[in-house]
Amino acid sequence: MKSMLYGVSVGPGDPGMLTLSAVEAIRDCETICYPVKKAGEKSTALEIARSAVSLEGKEIVELVFSMDPEDSVRRASEKVALDKLCGILDSGKDVAMVVLGDIGVYSTYMYIDQAVRDRGYRTKVIAGIPSFVYGASKAGLPLMLGNESFCVIPMAKDSADRLDEALKDMDNIVVMKAFKSIDTIISLMKANDVPLERATVISNLGMDGEYIGPLVADREYGYFTTVIIKRCSRI
Amino acid sequence: MKSMLYGVSVGPGDPGMLTLSAVEAIRDCETICYPVKKAGEKSTALEIARSAVSLEGKEIVELVFSMDPEDSVRRASEKVALDKLCGILDSGKDVAMVVLGDIGVYSTYMYIDQAVRDRGYRTKVIAGIPSFVYGASKAGLPLMLGNESFCVIPMAKDSADRLDEALKDMDNIVVMKAFKSIDTIISLMKANDVPLERATVISNLGMDGEYIGPLVADREYGYFTTVIIKRCSRI
Known part of the structure; x- marks a missing residue:
């Protein structure tokens, strides 16, 4: 289990505001994940990533983290998403999860990061422009x-x-x-x-x-x- | 007078934390300026820029902005530096001034930016990772x-x-x-x-x-x- 989850900040929207490290992580990972609140939702973070790096040939995976007021619904959705994510990591692929702005500024990614580490995987976060x-x-x-x-x-x-x-x-x-x-x-x-x-x-x-x-x-x-x-x- | 002063944030030290816009500005400008408090001082910002972009063939210019407690000494130093900077802009060259971290976070660059605009020149600031x-x-x-x-x-x-x-x-x-x-x-x-x-x-x-x-x-x-x-x- 040597694969890595990268939490990649893609900045505020301007593709020029991606960092070199963010570009490198998106380019090098076989799988790009993006979190959404509802299945089928558009991801601005994914579009920013795409504007800077060709995603052709990469596996693009939507992960639904529900914001339902019901606790049990949120937890069930989180379990499905984490299982999916960890399944990809188990297959030996590195994953870049793309996040708007900076990953430390009002992003739920850090909860995901903690949960993935709790399951024994390696993670790395890449800062971005808030x-x-x-x-x-x-x-x-x-x-x-x-x-x-x-x-x-x-x-x-x-x-x-x-x-x-x-x-x-x-x-x-x-x-x-x-x-x-x-x-x-x-x-x-x-x-x-x-x-x-x-x-x-x-x-x-x-x-x-x-x-x-x-x-x-x-x-x-x-x-x-x-x-x-x-x-x-x-x- | 179409030349431009770019205030370029180079981030916290890790070359991977430069943004694509920062790399582009450093690459495209003929002249790279860096502010110091004393003549001959080393510039960490310049070293970060150099680690990401080859500066070969570019004009590298030190600008001394004194931090002397004496107001008149500071002002005199500022005038010399601004004259030098504006002289380069007058020659039609674009200038990138490199600044550690983010340009808006405890950087004196914004004073320089204002002074240069007050003299009628165009400027543009590029955000970075604080x-x-x-x-x-x-x-x-x-x-x-x-x-x-x-x-x-x-x-x-x-x-x-x-x-x-x-x-x-x-x-x-x-x-x-x-x-x-x-x-x-x-x-x-x-x-x-x-x-x-x-x-x-x-x-x-x-x-x-x-x-x-x-x-x-x-x-x-x-x-x-x-x-x-x-x-x-x-x-």
Whole structure:
């Protein structure tokens, strides 16, 4: 059992943002796996991989990891997917599982990695460009300078309090999954006396409805919306 | 004046962590610039670039940006460097300035970029893998999962309070420049009831004294030391 599972970060969508190590792993592995929530779902990560490396002749395998609210359904789906994956590894093939952005940033891959290692297989993860790092470069903004602090707050049910705290303590704040929370962000910035000009919205990069610009209330933002707030802007 | 300054992130040191866009920019530019604090200083960024792309036949230019405490000395050094850089751009050559890690993470490049744009030139920045993203991948740790928050605190004179706040509010904390602050980190974790097992030290990756392991008080850590604290570990 010498085969290896590679967890391969393919970056934020721009094929130029693949690393040399990612390209090498995708090129050298006989099998490319991609995780989906439902059978037949399209994988953006697979398309990014394909745009940089020819996948011709490779075995392409979909692995369904259900997000069903029912625990038993999720576990059953996970068992099927892991059995399939480990079956390929047992046949002596190396596998590259492709993951959007960086594998350490809000990716469920690390659970899969742990489960595969628990079954006695070898794994290796390859870092990639997180979407917020790419977004900042596209907006021409530094994420942090000097001795500034930095944080990422994903918007969810109970995130308003966290963002409120961050707007008091942190120099640079990236608000992810901000699509439905633009009004909340604006009112929290106002409440904390952070001028709205300090915010830059990065939305649907490279997709329909791409927008890089100021935080404006009366505007529609795409599903993939991140807001970078530089509380102590020095540039 | 159609030439372009590329700010090229070359990643954390591993040549495999260069992106395809970084390789392309280094390959296509006639001139490679690298910033140093003192004339004659070695540039790790340049060595990383050289390990991935042959620099033969290219013009390699050192640009000194002094870090002298005296404001006038820094400004004079900056003027000389910018004149030199803009002279090359005026001659119609594209320039790649190479920068360690990601260009948006504690890099002074963004000041240079702004100054060059203020002089009327075109610039483009290319994102890269930040050291903390690479460190997490090497340690096999996710930076954040689900809806967890994440922050980076660089240790400096007044950073203990910031770390104390982060240990109360944030799910995942990366402490950078931690070399001299191991004792402070340990005592703040204890004060906030965060078990020391939640911390992983990543020190001098790929260099002498490399260490990836638990946070232990009675141990020497290298100069390049980062601590990842997962307050709400779920893996």
